[in-house]
Each structure stands twice: as structure tokens, then as C-alpha cells.
Amino acid sequence: MEIVEGTITLKVPEGSKEVLLKNLYLSCDPFMRNLMNKPQGTETSSGLNYTSGSVSRNELLKFLIPDYKYGDLVWGLTKWEEYSLVPSSQIISKIQHTDGVPLSYYTGILGMPGVTAYAGLFEVGSLQKGERVFVSAASGAVGQLVGQFAKLTDCYVVGSAGSKDKVDLLKNKFGFDEGFNYKEEPDLNAALKRYFPEGIDVYFENVGGKTLDAVLLNMRVQGRIPACGMISQYNLTQPEGVTNLANIVYKKIRMQGFHFFDYVNLYPKFLEFVLSHLKEGKIVYVEDIAEGLENGPAALVGLFSGRNFGKQVLLVAPE
Amino acid sequence: MEIVEGTITLKVPEGSKEVLLKNLYLSCDPFMRNLMNKPQGTETSSGLNYTSGSVSRNELLKFLIPDYKYGDLVWGLTKWEEYSLVPSSQIISKIQHTDGVPLSYYTGILGMPGVTAYAGLFEVGSLQKGERVFVSAASGAVGQLVGQFAKLTDCYVVGSAGSKDKVDLLKNKFGFDEGFNYKEEPDLNAALKRYFPEGIDVYFENVGGKTLDAVLLNMRVQGRIPACGMISQYNLTQPEGVTNLANIVYKKIRMQGFHFFDYVNLYPKFLEFVLSHLKEGKIVYVEDIAEGLENGPAALVGLFSGRNFGKQVLLVAPE
Incomplete structure (x- = not known):
């Protein structure tokens, strides 16, 4: 993994159905390691193979544009970057419940x-x-x-x-x-x-x-x-x-x-289950938050030696 | 395994709910090997552990007594012996279809x-x-x-x-x-x-x-x-x-x-499926029949070096 710096224009290209997101929190997950492997056997399950030149994908929280309105919060799949332009199919859900719930939870307990x-x-x-x-x-x-x-x-x-x-x-x-x-x-x-x-x-x-x-x-x-x-x-x-x-x-x-991904249809039922228990204090969630995109690679690597204490999150931009 | 000879009385004890069977064909199956192992872990799946002094269990074809009438043919679980006294719960099914179907098939394709x-x-x-x-x-x-x-x-x-x-x-x-x-x-x-x-x-x-x-x-x-x-x-x-x-x-x-055993409830549906295809010649079945109870141990051992050619059966008594 390497940090690449560049300048981008914060604009969705003419005629595009994509959504421009500002990434707030990124998730560090062990499965991302597998996306970096060469394919083994006849098929991979996700088609998400890491290829040289692309960036690891991940869940996100962000602002956005077309179907959605400016300032909506969402979570879904994006790359490890400050801003992402993604097809709306990669947005898994709008975020409706924010009172008393840290946004970072949407990379973990609520994601x-x-x-x-x-x-x-x-x-x-x-x-x-x-x-x-x-x-x-x-x-x-x-x-x-x-x-x-x-x-x-x-x-x-x-x-x-x-x-x-x-x-x-x-x-x-x-x-x-x-x-x-x-x-x-x-x-x-x-x-x-x-x-x-x-x-x-x-x-x-x-x-x-x-x-x-x-x-x-x-x-x-x-x-x-x-x-x-x-x-x-x-x-x-x-x-x-x-x-x-x-x-x-x-x-x-x-x-x-x-x-x-095969159980995303359960999300509304799941959210009701977990939010009610969260509000009653019957479920807790421990996160280990690293700050800054530049600290992402070390946070990801740390998962494999158990350096993280709870769910490893990466804070990219203050809310 | 050893051959034990003895004399028995062909009579169901007074008041017993057991069934007396004459074993015609016995089945040799790889799983029987596992019944001879010492239990591993916390539980075994079948409770059929081999213990010193008992005999391997197996499917059978036989004649019998109470619920059933003399001369009925059945298949189910028995031990490796010429005659067996078993609870009727160990009989899996009466054999109704005998025209054109070898009885030995009830230890294999029909069992x-x-x-x-x-x-x-x-x-x-x-x-x-x-x-x-x-x-x-x-x-x-x-x-x-x-x-x-x-x-x-x-x-x-x-x-x-x-x-x-x-x-x-x-x-x-x-x-x-x-x-x-x-x-x-x-x-x-x-x-x-x-x-x-x-x-x-x-x-x-x-x-x-x-x-x-x-x-x-x-x-x-x-x-x-x-x-x-x-x-x-x-x-x-x-x-x-x-x-x-x-x-x-x-x-x-x-x-x-x-x-x-967990799918015995499918037996009637299965039997209809397989008998119709057998009659139309769309399914065939190859058996390797050893004769005589005394040749059972060698037949069982032979499974593990692939000596059998098709389903290994043991003919105990002529029909």
C-alpha cells in the first residue's frame, strides 16, 4: 500500500449516474487482505480482486449529490481516499439514525x-x-x-x-x-x-x-x-x-x-434489532480509532498481529 | 473381529417386543470401521460405538415374528450374525417389491x-x-x-x-x-x-x-x-x-x-424414484458379493484398500 497525493475537482462528470462522497470514516477489515491476493482456483467470490494501480475498497460515510441530496449521510463501499466518486449501487444505506449514535458505528456495529x-x-x-x-x-x-x-x-x-x-x-x-x-x-x-x-x-x-x-x-x-x-x-x-x-x-x-453482501436484505430488520438494544444499553461496542488516511496502512497491518483493541476504524475527516 | 460359534434357541422370549430375524444378506460399509474407534471428542453421532464383546451392527434382510408375520421380508439394523433378535425400531422397512429386484439390493441401491x-x-x-x-x-x-x-x-x-x-x-x-x-x-x-x-x-x-x-x-x-x-x-x-x-x-x-438415518422419512419417495428408473433400465447397480459370514471380516477390510468392485455385500444364507 502506498499513499498517493493528487488534486481532484469535486464535481460529478456531465451525464454520470455516480455519486460524489466525502469519506469521513473508513473501516479496516481482515478480508481486505484477501483482496490483495492473486486469484486462487477457478473463481473468487466477490470479483473484488485487488489489482495493481487500484486502491483497497471499503465502507464509507460521506456527503453526496444526485438521487440523494447534498449533506445526506450514507454508508457503503468506496476506496481508501478522501473523496470518492461511486455508482449509487455501492451505497448500501442512507444513515437516518444519528442521535446518540457515533457515525463511526456505521463501519462497525451498524454496518x-x-x-x-x-x-x-x-x-x-x-x-x-x-x-x-x-x-x-x-x-x-x-x-x-x-x-x-x-x-x-x-x-x-x-x-x-x-x-x-x-x-x-x-x-x-x-x-x-x-x-x-x-x-x-x-x-x-x-x-x-x-x-x-x-x-x-x-x-x-x-x-x-x-x-x-x-x-x-x-x-x-x-x-x-x-x-x-x-x-x-x-x-x-x-x-x-x-x-x-x-x-x-x-x-x-x-x-x-x-x-x-448476501444478507444486505436483512439490514432493516437488523437495524431495528440492534438500535433498540443499543439505546437500552444492552449492547456496547468498542472501537479503536486511528486518525488520518496516512495511518491507514499501519492500522490494517496491525489487525494481523492483533494490535487493535476492538473494531479498527480510520477517521479520515472530522464530521 | 472374530468369528464366534454358539447355539441359540430360535424363540422370542416371553413378553418381549423384539423380532427374530434370519439374516440373508449383510452390508459391508466403510462407516462400520468408525464404530470400532474409541470415542473422540465429547460425543459421537450415533451412539453406536463398538465395545469389546459386542458385534458390529448392520443392515439385514430376514424373517420374523410379532407385529410382522412369519416370512415377511424386512431390512434394517442388525448385527453380523446368522439370526438376530432386534427391537422392531431397528427395522427400517418391510420389503414389498421383490419382482425382478434382487433381495441384496436392499443393502445397497434400495437401502x-x-x-x-x-x-x-x-x-x-x-x-x-x-x-x-x-x-x-x-x-x-x-x-x-x-x-x-x-x-x-x-x-x-x-x-x-x-x-x-x-x-x-x-x-x-x-x-x-x-x-x-x-x-x-x-x-x-x-x-x-x-x-x-x-x-x-x-x-x-x-x-x-x-x-x-x-x-x-x-x-x-x-x-x-x-x-x-x-x-x-x-x-x-x-x-x-x-x-x-x-x-x-x-x-x-x-x-x-x-x-x-436423518433422512429415513424420504424412503417412500426415494423408493418410488429409484424403482421406476430401475425398471426402465435407466439405473444400474454393481455389487460385489462375498459368501459366508466367515468371509465378512476380509470383505470389510477389503473396502479400505479398494478391493471391492461395486457395493460389497455379504451373503449369509440362501433366500
Whole structure:
């Protein structure tokens, strides 16, 4: 990634159906790393491959022009830049609810990570009241919501994270039943057995690799694994081998990858659900805000060593 | 496994609700190997763990007593023995259709393997007309039906098997579009790219390990992997590592383990489907019949080196 400076004219070209946006907050997400990979296999899922010369895409908040009126706030997909000219199809939603809600939340709890947690648990994961839920990367953008949504569904919830402070956050701020620091567990299988003596109904997969391998040994019959990401594998030249997959057969497990984009239709229902809980103080959201576009690359890279504490946001321009 | 001889009285005990059966054909299936493993993880899926002193369970054809009348033919779960006393809940179905249909088919195409292929493709795998289907262990009890059912659904079908003769069977007898001998492919990924330049929609998983790893690179977006077995892994002390699981996320793949027992309710619909195609000669079934209970252990062991040619059956008593 490199910072490119240039001069632009803040004007939508004659006859264009595009929308001119001023980016206020940008999101830093692990999946962006994958957009930089060379395509593998026959197809990629999103068509959003990073190509030399283009810039990483992302969610945005901004002002705009045609269908919309000047000063409207929206969120959707844009590039990492101060101003963006985008087709209106890349705007996911107008922002109506601003009282008492930080605008940055639309890159997190009220945006892609929020819908990801919601769709992953309830649609892909078919979560039922009272089930036993494990989530990895549990203090991250999606994980902290997975845990809180599952608690609101009367589930038993355990999360793993990569530091003592993050584990404290899980237990003391997000209301998880238990949490553990995976870096301090010499045997992940033993750790999971300790927290799930009766096994796991739903594992919300964010990391892959060794964690997934240990989870497979501890899943319950007809367990579900909604797979949102495998962050531990993205930077490896040779990914780790997962050896316990036969448990998918033995235990009739359903493991399913999914992308937020296929669940955008749930957004109104989701927004009602989450805004009401936010207002009642039953859900909280922790953000880690870096300031200035020039600090974006370091913030993105930091995700892969767990430097972020909560959802990583990039403040581009003051509201 | 050992052969145990003894004398029994052919009588249902006073007050018992059990049914006395004479076993005619027994089925040899890879999953039976798993029943002999020590439990792994927190739970097993079936509760059918092999314990010292008990005998392997299996499908049967037999005569019987109370609810049923003497001479009725049935199929269901029994042990490997000449006569069985079983709760009637272990009888899956009375056998009504015998004209022109070998009784042994009720351990295969008209029994567990048949329903497994049917439910796996159409229920778990959500197969659609015209999709691209790959099946491993393709000449086996389940695989040969997967390919034929998919061809009846106007799909493009490729199978892998472990010998030239088996591959010939796929193409010349079962009507697969293509087939290959996985033992002669130095690069399974390249082989799959050759047969699926546009990728695989449904992979019917019977083997696991290296084949699964190569398949993951070649799946299409929103592909499905109904997982019926992972025979290549059952006898390994340390299973092979599967490294390409991140494709489940990238491509939004759904992989799901399943057992025949959860789809027994489909049996009447399935039977109508398969009997009509059998009568019209649009489906064929290849069996490999061993004779005599004493030859059962060798027949079972043979499955793991691919010694069987088609569905392995054990003839216990002449009809």
C-alpha cells in the first residue's frame, strides 16, 4: 500500500449516474487482505480482486449529490481516499439514525461487521435459545457482537482472544460467560473441553487453523460453523493443515462460508434489532480509532498481529 | 473381529417386543470401521460405538415374528450374525417389491447407500439441474448412485476411483461424463482443473484428505459439499492435514456431514424414484458379493484398500 497525493475537482462528470462522497470514516477489515491476493482456483467470490494501480475498497460515510441530496449521510463501499466518486449501487444505506449514535458505528456495529455477526449467527448458524456458542477473535469487530447477540439469545458464550486485556473486555464489558487467551493455552483442545464439557453447538469461525482443528474435536452432533473469516491463515505461504475434518461426518456438522453482501436484505430488520438494544444499553461496542488516511496502512497491518483493541476504524475527516 | 460359534434357541422370549430375524444378506460399509474407534471428542453421532464383546451392527434382510408375520421380508439394523433378535425400531422397512429386484439390493441401491446418495445430493447438496458434480469413491456403494442420480438431473458428472477397471465402469456402465484413476494423477488439483475448467458446484465427499484439499481449490462460489464419509482417513493414526479450507470462506461453500438415518422419512419417495428408473433400465447397480459370514471380516477390510468392485455385500444364507 502506498499513499498517493493528487488534486481532484469535486464535481460529478456531465451525464454520470455516480455519486460524489466525502469519506469521513473508513473501516479496516481482515478480508481486505484477501483482496490483495492473486486469484486462487477457478473463481473468487466477490470479483473484488485487488489489482495493481487500484486502491483497497471499503465502507464509507460521506456527503453526496444526485438521487440523494447534498449533506445526506450514507454508508457503503468506496476506496481508501478522501473523496470518492461511486455508482449509487455501492451505497448500501442512507444513515437516518444519528442521535446518540457515533457515525463511526456505521463501519462497525451498524454496518458490515454488525450484519455479519447477525446473519452468521441467526441465518447461517441457525442459533437456538440456550445453545453453547464459541467465538474466536472475540474482541474484534464481529466477535464482540457475536458474543453479545448470543447472550441476548440466552446462550452460554465463550470467546478466545490474544491478550489478557482483551479477555477482560469479553468478560467484563461484553458479558461473555467465559473467555481465554489462546496464546497462553498450550493445548487448545483441553481449553475447549474445560469450557465446553458438553461440547459446542455453534462455533463462529473467524480464525481457522489450529483453533478450528481443536474446535472440530469439541463440536456437538449437528453443530454449525458459520465461517466468516480465517485470519490466522491469510498471511501464511503454506496454510496450516486441519486434521480433524472427519468430525464433520461423524457429528453431522454444517460448516458454511458466507459474506455480508448476501444478507444486505436483512439490514432493516437488523437495524431495528440492534438500535433498540443499543439505546437500552444492552449492547456496547468498542472501537479503536486511528486518525488520518496516512495511518491507514499501519492500522490494517496491525489487525494481523492483533494490535487493535476492538473494531479498527480510520477517521479520515472530522464530521 | 472374530468369528464366534454358539447355539441359540430360535424363540422370542416371553413378553418381549423384539423380532427374530434370519439374516440373508449383510452390508459391508466403510462407516462400520468408525464404530470400532474409541470415542473422540465429547460425543459421537450415533451412539453406536463398538465395545469389546459386542458385534458390529448392520443392515439385514430376514424373517420374523410379532407385529410382522412369519416370512415377511424386512431390512434394517442388525448385527453380523446368522439370526438376530432386534427391537422392531431397528427395522427400517418391510420389503414389498421383490419382482425382478434382487433381495441384496436392499443393502445397497434400495437401502442405506441409496438413500444416502439421494439425500446427500438433493437435500444436503441442493443439487440443481445442469450443475457440475464431482464424486470420489465413485464406483462404490454410494458413489455409483450419486453419479447416476446426477446424470438423471442433467448434470455434468465426473468421478474418481482407484483402478482403470473402475474408471471404465464409471464411463461405460454408469454413464458418467468422465472419470479418472486418482492413483495415476500426480497432481489432483491439475486433474480437477482439466475436468472442471469452470469449477465444481457439488462435490459428494466420500474420501477426505488430499482429494478434499484439491477439490476446495476447484469449487465454485456457493458450491456445496455433502460429506458422507472420509474413507481415506479412517485407518490413519494421524489424519492428513487439509490446507485449503479458507476457500470455504472465500467461495461461500457449504460443507455438511450427514447420516442416512436423518433422512429415513424420504424412503417412500426415494423408493418410488429409484424403482421406476430401475425398471426402465435407466439405473444400474454393481455389487460385489462375498459368501459366508466367515468371509465378512476380509470383505470389510477389503473396502479400505479398494478391493471391492461395486457395493460389497455379504451373503449369509440362501433366500
